[in-house]
Amino acid sequence: MVGVSEMARGVKMFAAVAMVMVLAACAQTKPELAGGGAGGNVTPGTGQDFVVNVGDRIYFEEDQSTLTSQARATLDKQVQWLNRYSQYTVTVEGHADERGTRQYNLALGARRGNAARDYLVAQGVSASRIKTISYGKERPVAVCNDDSCWSQNRRAVTVLNNATN
Amino acid sequence: MRSTVSSCGLQLAARVACLLLLTLAGAVSVSLPAKALIELDITQGNIEPLPIALPDFGASGSDPKLASDMIAVITADLKRSGLFKPLDPASFIQKNMDVNTTPRFGDWRTIGAQALVSGTVSKQADGRLRAEFRLWDVFASEQMLGQQFFTTPENWRRLAHIISDAIYERLTGEKGYFDTRIVFIDESGPKDKRVKKLAIMDQDGANVRYLTRGDDLVLTPRFSPTSQEITYMSYSGADPSVYLLNIETGQREIVGNFPGMTFAPRFSPDGQSVVMSLQQGGNANIFKMDLRSRQTTRLTNTAAIDTSPSYAPDGSKIVFESDRGGSQQLYVMDANGGNAQRISFGPGRYSTPVWSPRGDLIAFTKMHQGRFMIGVMKPDGKGERILTEGYHNEGPAWAPNGRVLVFFRDTPGANGGPQVWTVDLTGYNEQRVSTPAFGSDPSWSPLIN
Known part of the structure; x- marks a missing residue:
């Protein structure tokens, strides 16, 4: 278990790089690693490849769990990638922003994770490869006090459980 | 002098040495003018705090350090309640009060005291602590209360809180809440870690005592109303789940064997069940588990988020929040799950309802236009009042006497x-409770003794 959670953390660091490219707005998110441009030096089939070239996360509107067209586009790319690299299982983490109460946000995060999971399954990823977990508002990635941060925290992140790099 | 009460809670017998409480009756004879005793009406908001004199428990062979430590705890308790105004000791005319002597009431009237406490505390030859105090009505020139305690020295702080409770109860007519504890989540480190x-x-x-080390995310601890147990949510297992922890023994167990995340736990009033939410796909429903039979019962079955269940003190009803109507609102249902009725109808979203131990009110978090409020309403939804309001206030819990909320x-x-x-409860007297780091999800214990 320890190995898995450390790996998840590593994947999240790459995710930070990806996010800077997508959302140049948030000053709080610093690029911690040079990702090699748009996947220039990224080895295909790695965790880094998944985060940088596919996109490991989708975002939600306030208090919503319906998938936006942008979210579906990201999930479509995840489906393609996961079908190509079938050695991976994933955990979809559902999250909420901090502008809600704790218990409700646990359920809202679960609803978001579940929406992403259901979409992946409907598009052909085996349900046995996907686990979900909700962190509610407990794991924000952006900490400023306006919607530029809250919108980054309303997310579902597909984490590779057994990625090597 | 007669022995009346042993305030030794059964469940605490293992940890806390018994406090022996004796009533001091008639040890001091006073001639009384026929006058009404002090009464503190605490049903209205923003009352004028009662001036009370709390001189050092200094006389009659007191341990000086212990005496001043104890009176400091009692003074702080009464002051923080907002109902009392402890007077400046520098203004006291009568010095070196003796607990066995009638006070010079005129001296205390002169400085505006309405109530007066005299006392003494000492270590006995057998190592035990002996404390006694008397509460006086200054205007009636009359003793209102006299008690004597024996306990172990490490209990001195609890003893001070028990004396505070006795004073509070005698003067307000309500049970005190000072000899109690609060379980909460200690938060440290940056916001994203x-x-x-x-x-x-x-x-x-x-x-402050830590019950977990911080290895696993833990949330929403709630006190048992009847035992030294708490129920809380932890991410230590495969699924985040509800656990029980005995705070005396440290023994921990998972509550039930549910297929998915369980959260938002709370005890039933008899302490024999835990009610909580189970996440199933995109929906959360409310379940109850009997802690003795281990039997689980489904209480709601909706394609919605049903969470934050809280029992009425008589166990007949449960208040909870649900977004079944489109947004978070409060509902009351029968304890077996039927007959859910929405009770919140104001503008905004309502969350985290919790039933008062007196049964008369339900406290909640309300969110409206980016503001987070703590409020109360009657169980039928009428009489909504907002007690505090700001950027983010969340998660009220009741003091055992139903007069104070922690959030x-x-x-x-x-x-x-x-x-x-x-x-x-009136919305006045906001007080911060000092914690070592950040703190959240507070929950009040029942009265310990």
């Missing part, structure tokens, strides 16, 4: 974090 630990402290913030208040931005606060 928070470490959360289960912690417990006295209601005044003293004696947490968060502050915005990267360096912000939650702190524990209390507010009187």
Whole structure:
């Protein structure tokens, strides 16, 4: 278990790089690693490849769990990638922003994770490869006090459980 | 002098040496003018606090350090309640009060005291602590209360709280809440890497003890109304789940064997069941588990988020929040799950309902236009009152006497974090409870003794 959670953390660091490219707005998110441009030096089939070239996360509107067209586009790319690299299982983490109460946000995060999971399954990823977990508002990635941060925290992140790099 | 009460709770017998309480009756004879005793009406908001004189428990062979420590705890308790105004000791005319002598009431009237406490505390030859105190009605020139205690020295702080409770109860007619504890979540580290630990402290913030080490995310601890147990949520297992922890023995167990995340636990009033939410796909429903038979019962079955269940003190009803109507609102249902009725109808979203131990009110978090409020309403939804309002106030819990609420208040931005606060039922007297780091999800113990 320890190995898995450390790996998840590593994947999240790459995710930070990806996010800077997508959302140049948030000053709080610093690029911690040079990702090699748009996947220039990224080895295909790695965790880094998944985060940088596919996109490991989708975002939600306030208090919503319906998938936006942008979210579906990201999930479509995840489906393609996961079908190509079938050695991976994933955990979809559902999250909420901090502008809600704790218990409700646990359920809202679960609803978001579940929406992403259901979409992946409907598009052909085996349900046995996907686990979900909700962190509610407990794991924000952006900490400023306006919607530029809250919108980054309303997310579902597909984490590779057994990625090597 | 007659022995009346042994305030030794059965469940605490293992940890806390018995406090022996004796009533001091008629040890001091006073000639009484026929006058009404002091009465403190605490049903209205913003009352004028009662001036009370709390001289050092100094005389009659007191241990001086212990005497001043104890009176400091009692003074702080009464002051923080908002109902009492402890007078400045520098203004006292009569010095070196003796607990066995009638006070010079004129001296205390002169400085505006309405109530007066005299007392003494000493260590006995057998190592035990002996304390006695008397509460006086200054205007009636009359003793209102006299008690004597024997306990072990490490119990001195509890003893001070028990004396505070006795004074509070005699003067207000309500049970005190000072000899109680608060379980909460200690939060440290930056906002995006928070470490959360289960912690417990006295209601005044003293004696903080950590119950987990911070390895696993822990949330929403709730006290058993009948035992030294708490139920809380932890991420230590495969699925985040509800656990029980005995705070005396440290013994921990998972509650039930549910296929998915369980959260938002709370005990039934008899302490024999835990009610909680089970996440199933996109829906959360409410379940009950009997702690003796291990039998689980489904109480709601909706394609919605049903969570934050809380029993009425008589066990007949459960208040909870649900977004079944489109947004978070409060509902009351029968304890077996039927007959759910929406009770919140104001503008905004309502969450985290919790039934008062007196049964007369339901406290909640309300969110409206980016503001987070703590409020109360009657169980039928009428009489809504907002007690505090701001950027982020969340998660009220009741003091055991149903007069004070504890909640947490968060502050915005990267360096912000939650702190524990209390507010009187009337909406006055907000007080911060000091915690070592950030603190959230407070829950009050029942009265210990």
